[in-house]
Amino acid sequence: MTDKTIAAISTPAGEGGIGVIRISGRTAITIADRVFKSISGKKLCELDGYTALFGHIYSDDELVDECVATVFLSPKSYTGEDVCELSCHGGGLVLSSVLRAVLQEGASLAEAGEFTKRAFLNGKMDLAEAESVMGLISAKSREELRLQLSAKSGRVSKQISEIEGFLLELSANFAAFSDYPDEDLPELSEDNFKRLLSLAKNGLDALLSTYDSGKVLREGIKTAIVGKPNVGKSTLMNMLSGENRSIVTDIAGTTRDIVENTVNLGGITLLLADTAGIRQTDDKVETVGVELAKERLHTAQLILAVFDTSLPLDKDDEEILSLLSADNTVILLNKSDVGQATSVDQFKSFKTVMVSAKTGDGIGELEKAVKEISGTANLDPSAAVLLNERQLELAKKAHSAVAEAEQLLTSGFTIDAVGVAVDDALSHLYTLDGKRVTNEVADEVFRRFCVGK
Amino acid sequence: MNYFAGNFDVAVIGAGHAGIEAALAAARLGQKTVMFCINLDSVGNMPCNPSIGGTAKGHLVREIDALGGEMGIAADKTTLQSRMLNLGKGPAVHSLRAQIDRKAYTALMKHTVELQQNLILKQAEVVDLFKEDDGWHCVTRLSAEYVSKTVILATGTFLAGKIFVGEANYSGGPDGLFAAEGLSSALRKLGIPLRRFKTGTPARVLKSSINFDELDVQEGDEKIIPFSYRTKTAPENSVVCHISYTNDETKQVILDNIHRSPLYSGVIEGVGPRYCPSIEDKIMRFADKKRHQLFIEPCGADTEEMYLQGMSSSLPEEVQIKIYHSIKGLENVQIMRNAYAIEYDCVNPHLLNASLEFKDHSGLYGAGQFNGSSGYEEAAAQGLIAGINAARKNMGKEPLVLSRSSSYIGTLIDDLVTKGCLDPYRMMTSRSEYRLLLRQDNADERLMPIGFEIGLIDEETYESFLLRKKQKETEIERLRRTTVAPSQEINNRLSALDTTPLTTGIKLAELIKRPEVSYFDLADFDPCRPELPYEVGLKVETEIKYEGYIARQQAQVDDMLRLENKKLKKTTDYSEIDGLRLEAREKLNSVRPENIGQASRISGVSPSDISVLLIWLEKENRQ
Structure with a gap:
């Protein structure tokens, strides 16, 4: 098991300008060399520990990203094994492409907490340290924490129990059928077997479909702040993020690039992008910014559209409005502290709140509106949601075992083989809801860790 | 003295x-x-x-x-x-x-x-x-x-x-x-x-007092496989068994007399087997069931005593007689030894x-x-x-x-x-x-x-086992290598077996993997097939057909073995291990498991207790 070289994104999802892929294991450096080409032409395997090279990551000869690769040699590394850390540009897409390239070259995806587990097993930290690391990586926001708790005691386990119930009934039927061949049992019909299997499968389908909404809470909602110039988008951005990330002036068109930040609004993580004001312009640089902003309108999951409520709506405002959909937009009537030339009624199909980004007035309503629109207000913490890749993996395995059982039954295979598939499905579910111990040393404890530090 | x-x-x-x-x-x-x-x-x-x-x-x-x-x-x-x-x-x-x-x-x-x-x-x-x-x-x-x-x-x-x-x-x-x-x-x-x-x-009854005329007969297998690997000549069937059923009258007799059962009157304190209940237990617990099956089995070749499987009872002898007499074929049955419960x-x-x-x-x-x-x-x-x-x-x-x-x-x-x-x-x-x-x-x-x-298996038995094993392995290997070409004959056969005919050549092993096809079905299309004992042939078929599932179970075995290789000392005092829940400490101290695998099967020991044990063991081993 320790022979395996593992890799994972070890910076929190969706955050920051830099993301790190960590590779650990005997072949970590070799694998890194296969995806990384340094500017100097030097190979990573020629490096001493604690040194780094600058270069590029390639996947199938295609350039993916710039990268600083840092080499740590065993035992002087986080895990105690050979480790290579690839620091790339943040952003989920780039990082997952890099990770995919690394996995393609022979690394296995690290299980939750596996780096920390290896560190522990290689004597790099004691349990107390391990636990304090665990504290550091604990739930990113309160909402997620509540959701995790509910996964343990709430709907997820209830839903899983229900599925387990179907499979258990099936298993018990098989057992009676096999263990009491001479008994005068009510005829066990294949239809009944199929019915139970399909109930189990539907339950698993429902469970699997919740994974995406879980992801929203875990990784955050891609949110774009849009509006015409100088309505206070950057002020809003800064207010929400509690720092001066965007440069705020009263000169229209100050924000020309897209400024991003991760903020926590009422327990929901927003991956906030402040965009350039959308308006007709001749400024070439600004035009690029405007185009980028419009693009964001399409790719964002949530849009905060800002209007200056102290002034009546103009042509630019109207154009922006025409680009918006009520499904994923919150209208912010900003500068409520200055005056009110527009009213909520003018945006009746939209969810609309009055705010003052400057004073912070209306921020509570904004929170509520965001929650409602993102569906997370309805996302009751007790709703059944699969939380992480591991749970997803197990639910998927259970699903495919059930599908296999169905297929075996249909193709006329004997009951004992069908039973094995059913038991398999059950065992995955038992692992998922923690009713059974399956793995080796400390896996169970360390599973509580997120991937990486 | x-x-x-x-x-x-x-x-x-x-x-x-x-x-x-x-x-x-x-x-x-x-x-x-x-x-x-x-x-x-x-x-x-x-x-x-x-x-x-x-x-x-x-x-x-x-x-x-x-x-x-x-x-x-x-x-x-x-x-x-x-x-x-x-x-x-x-x-x-x-x-x-x-x-x-x-x-x-x-x-x-x-x-x-x-x-x-x-x-x-x-x-x-x-x-x-x-x-x-x-x-x-x-x-x-x-x-x-x-x-x-x-x-x-x-x-x-x-x-x-x-x-x-x-x-x-x-x-x-x-x-x-x-x-x-x-x-x-x-x-x-x-x-x-x-x-x-x-x-x-249950009771043993006199064979000549049973009317077998309308009872279902249960025959033995045509081809008997002996229990023992050391038995050279398989036994032969010399008797048949019969099947009959209880009915509403049986049920009524039992219900009318249930107060006389020591089990229901509370005289018996012992716990009975769930898996082998008495007839009154079956009637009481499965009230909806219309009838219960019973088997009439001979007790030996030179005795007229017959055993009534499924009809054990601790009701009074006179009630037993009424119960048995209510059953088809047993209307005039003579009890030789009464049914009883034993604690x-x-x-x-x-x-x-x-x-x-x-x-x-x-x-x-x-x-x-x-x-x-x-x-x-x-x-x-x-x-x-x-x-x-x-x-x-x-x-x-x-x-x-x-x-x-x-x-x-x-x-x-x-x-x-x-x-x-x-x-x-x-x-x-x-x-x-x-x-x-x-x-x-x-x-x-x-x-x-x-x-x-x-030292309980002798050389000769062991040698013959090794031979069987070798035969099986060689045959599986051969079937994996041997291709059968499509032909009218084989396709007729496959159609008769309700499976898809061949269009191209296929390995015999692949054919055997089909649920409808047995190893023995293919004998005619497999000219190089060696003469093998019947049991070996069966085993060959099983191992080919269920290969994937066997491999999967083997993987589960390997997982469990990893936990079972983590040995626990018999002298371990679990009450001293921080983090274990109280119930787990008690259960572990009472069972004193040999290894973590066994510990994980103790009821009252949760996965998180096992995690604590694993960490604790890891720490112990390091010190």
């Missing part, structure tokens, strides 16, 4: 199915062995059903045989009828069951015991048991004092046995034999807590290690119903292991502990010692999580090397 009766290596108390295997194994391993029996005419007695095997029990017999036990050979020699159960439900649950001539079986077993070197058979009731510096002392009712290094308790239903028939109850063992009266208090004096279990048996002393098996030795009494072992199991086969399996381990202890060797993944025997003992049991434990295929690996057909592959190494 006691008189000294001799020194022994192993003393076995009880000569039922557990005792016999224990004594034979110990003696065959060179131990000077004595076996006590209350009545020498009841050695290897079958006081309940005249049959051996059945679902999962058939597996046990094959496993006992593969390890060098006696039950399979004796059963083959006294078989009246044999059936492989569950054909069509898949090889994992195929189970052999044979009707046995019970008197012939008893006589054969007694004779085998008598002929066994190193083994002395004594008619005696052991009434006292205690330990001194020179070993365990077994004192008989007639004041003989035997001293033995190890003792195996295989007391069956004799220990403080009590018979119940309606309002009547009295001290007694099975089949009108005496109960064992003194031993219970000796065990309590040793600090061993005892509890009461109960079981029951007896036994232990909670969690007092034992997986070697079946008492945790707190070195050199003392338990086997069979004494350990809370039910059934001849379950008893024999434990007897064999207890006998082997008593011998090995005397020889200074490590005990033989079979894993769950190796056998039903391992599963049975692990269940007993890890989980204990609340009612008489019966083996079932569903108790094994590795069913596709633990088939009755491959018991030899799983256990014969162990039997050979221990």
Whole structure:
């Protein structure tokens, strides 16, 4: 098991300008060399520990990203094994492409907490340290924490129990059928077997479909702040993020690039992008910014559209409005502290709140509106949601075992083989809801860790 | 005043199915062995059903045989009828069951015991048991004092046995034999807590009083597979069984008289087997069921006694008569021996290690119903292991502990010692999580090397096993390599079997993987096929057809073995381990598991407790 070289994104999802892929294991450096080409032409395997090279990551000869690769040699590394850390540009897409390239070259995806587990097993930290690391990586926001708790005691386990119930009934039927061949049992019909299997499968389908909404809470909602110039988008951005990330002036068109930040609004993580004001312009640089902003309108999951409520709506405002959909937009009537030339009624199909980004007035309503629109207000913490890749993996395995059982039954295979598939499905579910111990040393404890530090 | 009766290596108390295997194994391993029996005419007695095997029990017999036990050979020699159960439900649950001539079986077993070197058979009731510096002392009712290094308790239903028939109850063992009266208090004096279990048996009736005309007949298999790998000539069927059903009248008789059942009036305190209920139990618990099935089975070749399987009862004799008379075919039946319930002393098996030795009494072992199991086969399996381990202890060797993944025997003992049991434990295929690996057909592959190494399997048997194994492997290899081309003949055959015809050549092994196609179906299209024993052919088919599932179960076995390789010290004080929940500490201290795998199977020990244990163990190992 320790022979395996593992890799994972070890910076929190969706955050920051830099993301790190960590590779650990005997072949970590070799694998890194296969995806990384340094500017100097030097190979990573020629490096001493604690040194780094600058270069590029390639996947199938295609350039993916710039990268600083840092080499740590065993035992002087986080895990105690050979480790290579690839620091790339943040952003989920780039990082997952890099990770995919690394996995393609022979690394296995690290299980939750596996780096920390290896560190522990290689004597790099004691349990107390391990636990304090665990504290550091604990739930990113309160909402997620509540959701995790509910996964343990709430709907997820209830839903899983229900599925387990179907499979258990099936298993018990098989057992009676096999263990009491001479008994005068009510005829066990294949239809009944199929019915139970399909109930189990539907339950698993429902469970699997919740994974995406879980992801929203875990990784955050891609949110774009849009509006015409100088309505206070950057002020809003800064207010929400509690720092001066965007440069705020009263000169229209100050924000020309897209400024991003991760903020926590009422327990929901927003991956906030402040965009350039959308308006007709001749400024070439600004035009690029405007185009980028419009693009964001399409790719964002949530849009905060800002209007200056102290002034009546103009042509630019109207154009922006025409680009918006009520499904994923919150209208912010900003500068409520200055005056009110527009009213909520003018945006009746939209969810609309009055705010003052400057004073912070209306921020509570904004929170509520965001929650409602993102569906997370309805996302009751007790709703059944699969939380992480591991749970997803197990639910998927259970699903495919059930599908296999169905297929075996249909193709006329004997009951004992069908039973094995059913038991398999059950065992995955038992692992998922923690009713059974399956793995080796400390896996169970360390599973509580997120991937990486 | 006691008189000294001799020194022994192993003393076995009880000569039922557990005792016999224990004594034979110990003696065959060179131990000077004595076996006590209350009545020498009841050695290897079958006081309940005249049959051996059945679902999962058939597996046990094959496993006992593969390890060098006696039950399979004796059963083959006294078989009246044999059936492989569950054909069509898949090889994992195929189970052999044979009707046995019970008197012939008893006589054969007694004779085998008598002929066994190193083994002395004594008619005696052991009434006292205690330990001194020179070993365990077994004192008989007639004041003989035997001293033995190890003792195996295989007391069956004799220990403080009590018979119940309606309002009547009295001290007694099975089949009108005496109960064992003194031993219970000796065990309590040793600090061993005892509890009461109960079981029951139906009436034996006179064959000529049964009207068989309208009853369904149950025939034996055309091709009998013997239990024993050492049986050269398979037995033949000489009898048939019959099937009848209870009806509304039966139900009414029982309902009208249920207050007279000692079970329902509360006179019986013992816990009965859920898996083998009396007829009144079935009627009361499954009120909706219109009828219950019963089997009419001959007790032997030279007796007219017939056994009514499924009709055990503790109702008064006069009610029993009414019950039986309400059933088709039994309208005028004459009861020869009445049905009865029997209550007896036994232990909670969690007092034992997986070697079946008492945790707190070195050199003392338990086997069979004494350990809370039910059934001849379950008893024999434990007897064999207890006998082997008593011998090995005397020889200074490590005990033989079979894993769950190796056998039903391992599963049975692990269940007993890890989980204990609340009612008489019966083996079932569903108790094994590795069913596709633990088939009755491959018991030899799983256990014969162990039997050979221990010294209970002789050279010749082992050689013939190695040959069978080689034949099987070579044949599977050949089938994987051999291609069959599409032809009119084979496609006709495949169509007849309801499977897709061939358009291109295909490996024979691939064809066998189809559920509709058997190894034997393809003989005509496989000119190079070698002449192989029938069982080998079956095994070839099973291993090819179920390859994927077998591999998958093997992977699960490997996972569990990793946990089982994490050994826990018997001396561990779990109350000292921080982080364990209180319940887990108590349970762990009581079971004292051999390894983390076993710990994970204890009820009341949660996955998070196991995590704590793993971390703790890791820390201990580092220090």
